[in-house]
Amino acid sequence: MARTVLNRWWRPIAGTLAIVATFVVISIGAGLVAYLVSLVSGVPMTGSGARLFADPVLDLGFQLGVIALLLPLVLGAAWAFQRRPPGSLSSVALRLRWRWLAACLLVALVSVVLGQAAEAGMLLSAGVGPGYAWAGWGAFLPALIVIVLLVPFQAAAEEYAYRGWIIQGLGAYFRNPWPAILLGAVAFAASHGYTGWGIVYVFVFGVLMGWLAVRTGGLEAPIALHVSNNVVAFGLVAASGEMNGALEQGAVPWQALIGSAVQFAVFGFGVLIIARKWAIQTLSR
Structure with missing residues (x-):
């Protein structure tokens, strides 16, 4: 999608540096x-780990909001540096296909x-x-709204x-999508604290999200699983009243990988x- 007539070797690099x-x-x-x-507000700050606020719900909302600012940055970089429609990042149809996204969300919820x-x-x-665990509606609802x-x-x-951005922009250097898929997966893993x-x-x-993005011609499937996975994960933490550890990542027991394998499959x-049944468009026209 980024390999247009206006693409030059320096555009993906310059765009990436600008985003970062x-x-x-x-x-x-x-x-x-x-x-x-x-x-x-009078809400105290904290120097504990990566947290900013002592109030865990406010802290979660603030940090989720900061990450969300990546969205306009990436869309803007596609337009400013690669001279292509920002919608081309969404799918081969140059837009987010909402009906397909809804179908993927249903599959994602079942899998999660x-x-x-x-x-x-x-x-x-x-x-x-x-x-x-269940901490009660008083603790659960405010956190659920933010989530x-x-x-x-x-x-x-x-x-x-x-x-x-990575699969399309940096993938413009390769004929095969796998180098960009793996590079995106490495960058994704490196940005987490697990x-x-x-x-x-x-x-x-x-890797799975990158592969599905290529196979389905868009970001709808990856977005659906990512959203469903995070909402359920944060929701379970909120239900237990353990919001202080909502953003903690660290070690994961190997048994959790079995659940992940089921979810992914x-x-x-x-x-x-x-x-395949819906004949979802996977190539640009």
Whole structure:
């Protein structure tokens, strides 16, 4: 999609550097805004890890919002540096195909639920509790509102950056999509704080999302699974009242990979079957 008549070797590189530099500046500015918000609202800040605010719900909302700012940056870079319609990042149809996105969301929700069930079963069989709990509506609802409102933009922003920009922009250097898919997956894994088996999970997630983006001709499938996965993951944390650890990543037990494998298999096969039956456009015209 980025290999247009106006494409030049330097455009993807310049665009990438501009996105990274601008996002760094925005992140620094966000820290200053957070300080002002703390002064005005009276909510104390914290120097604990990557958190900004002592209030975990406010902190989650603020950090999700900062990540979401990647979305206009990437869309703007496609227009400014590659001289192509920003909609070309979304799909080969030059737009986000909402009906297809809705279908992918249904498949994603089923796959995430089955994956969570498989993970819980594996953990219980190993004598480890899955960590499910209920803290009450008072603790759950405020966090759920923030999650439902902001996670779709945060997840979409990451997909447009790692699967949209990298696979298309840097993929313009290659005839085969796999170098760009793997590069996007490496960048995606590196931007997270997981260790051990968690790195494997994030990398495989990135590879699957990149492959599905190519096979379905757009970002709808990756966005659907990313949004569903994050909403459920954050939602379970909010339900348990453990929002202080909502953004913690770190180590992941190997049993969790079984649940991830179930989720990935159900979603991958389901999306490809529906895409074939619906004759989803996969190539530009």
